[in-house]
Amino acid sequence: MSINIDIDNFELDKLNPEILNVMNYLNYYLENNWNIQKTKNSYIVKKKDLKIFILLNSTFIDINEDDISDKNKYISCFLFNTLNNGWKIKKNKNEYVFIKKHEGKKEYIKQNYLHTFMKDNFKLN
Numbered sequence: 001m002s003i004n005i006d007i008d009n010f011e012l013d014k015l016n017p018e019i020l021n022v023m024n025y026l027n028y029y030l031e032n033n034w035n036i037q038k039t040k041n042s043y044i045v046k047k048k049d050l051k052i053f054i055l056l057n058s059t060f061i062d063i064n065e066d067d068i069s070d071k072n073k074y075i076s077c078f079l080f081n082t083l084n085n086g087w088k089i090k091k092n093k094n095e096y097v098f099i100k101k102h103e104g105k106k107e108y109i110k111q112n113y114l115h116t117f118m119k120d121n122f123k124l125n
Contacts (some may be wrong), residue, residue, distance in 0.1 A: 024076055026083070027079060033090075
């Protein structure tokens with residue numbers, strides 16, 4: 001199944017540098033096999049018995065926006081949106097796993113939902 005996402009309307013130059021910084025910071029943890037989920041006023045980053053709470057008003061290390069490739073900006077924005085839409089993310093080798101509670105039951109997404117999921121989270125918010 002192929003999914004085409006129109007990224008031509010995705011204007012990277014309109015990304016808020018502070019949000020890009022947060023997205024890049026969280027993506028660093030994902031790349032190092034941490035799990036991330038968002039609560040009301042923080043992100044929870046977990047790995048085995050370790051847990052880090054990152055407050056939304058935290059100051060992050062400033063990064064040079066030019067050091068982040070456009071591809072990584074798209075990926076970071078997508079991951080950031082999924083976190084803000086209530087999904088928990090973990091990375092297993094080269095695969096991202098998205099988890100969201102559904103009435104306390106474990107359900108697997110149907111293949112036709114995948115397009116909607118991608119489209120809804122590939123927006124510049």
